[in-house]
Amino acid sequence: MAAIDGLPPLREVITTHGLAAKKSLGQNFLLDLNLTAKIARQAGDLSGCDVLEVGPGPGGLTRGLLSEGARKVLAIEKDSRCLPALAEIAAHYPGRLQVIEGDALEVDPLAHLTPPIRVAANLPYNVGTELLVRWLTPKDWPPFWESLTLMFQREVAERIVATPGSKAYGRLAILCAWRAEAHIAISLPPEAFTPPPKVSSAVVHLTALPEPRYPADPKVLERVVAQAFNQRRKMLRAALKGAAPDIEDRLLASGIKPTDRAETIGLEQFCALARNIAAG
Incomplete structure (x- = not known):
């Protein structure tokens, strides 16, 4: 497709500005502007929203977000080579x-954004999970964002939406399910990207819940879940023996068999156990 907005096609932009994707920055560019517009639409009606985008690269998704009507896009880009192409879009x-220009792990975007705020990004593979965890674990809840529309490796996307009993189920699934509604919105094959990555990708859409699904102290819940899944093949009475001296009694009081394993335990039970442990 030539363009969605009168600007040059992305292949031309990349050639003009010498923007070969850098592996060290986790870059894989989406060049199909039909596809970037489709991803932008997964974020919903953007006409009254500011949008935070991380890692815009040559600006394919940026153009999609703007053409779909975003009130404002704040794009954080670490690669200075991309700045001239983004300036043309601006x-x-x-x-x-x-x-x-900066590292999304170090930049505070909130001074530049006006609520309501949504996040939409084809995240660099090397920082995607860390950014998601940060957005899901702010000091206060609800967070600054209404929704997250994010590209991940397919394997990470499956971990985000996984349910108890599946191989992908773990800390990430619990963290997401506790505070957000999540689903896989689009699946993308490697050949959709330049250069093609070795793995498939998927866009996940998460909507922030007004409050967590079940009450629990975030730090206690995170600690209990981390301990449980760090030794996921062990029975919980063994995996959690350091969490409390009477862990078997606390597991039973939370509706969990001490012989169960972490991957079979649902969010509600983990929250009950976190409350029990926090109560001392």
């Missing part, structure tokens, strides 16, 4: 695109 959409 000129085409006056006052609607702000670009910050």
Whole structure:
């Protein structure tokens, strides 16, 4: 497709600005502007929202978000080579695109955004999970964002939406299910990207819940879940023996058999156990 907005096709942009994807930055570019617009639409009606985008690269998703009507896009880009291409997009959409050069793990975007805020990003593979965990574990809840529309490796996407009893079920699934509604919105084969990664990808859409599904102290819940899944093949009475001296009694009081394993335990039971342990 030539364009969605009168700007040059992305292949031309990449050639003009010498933007070969860098493996060290976890870059794999989506060049199909039909596809980037489709991903932007998964974020919902953007006309009244500011959108945070991490790792815009040559700006394919950026253009999708703007053409779909985002009030403003704040794009954080670590690769200075991409800045001229993004500047051309900013000129085409006056006052609607702000670009910050920097590392998304270090930049605080909130000074530049006005609620309601949504996050949409083809996340660099090397920081995607860390950013998601940060967005799901702020000091206060609800968070600054209404929704997250994020590209991950397919394996990570499956871990986000996994249910008890599946191989993919673990800490990430519990963290997401506790505070958000999550589903896989789009699946993408390697050949959709330049260069093609070795794995398939998927776009996950998460909507923030007004409050966590079940009451629990976040730090206690995280600690209990981490201990349980760090030794996921062990029975919980063994995996959690350091969590409390009377862990078997606490497991039973939370409706969990001490002989169960972490991958069979649902979110509600983990929250009950966290409350029990926090009570001392």
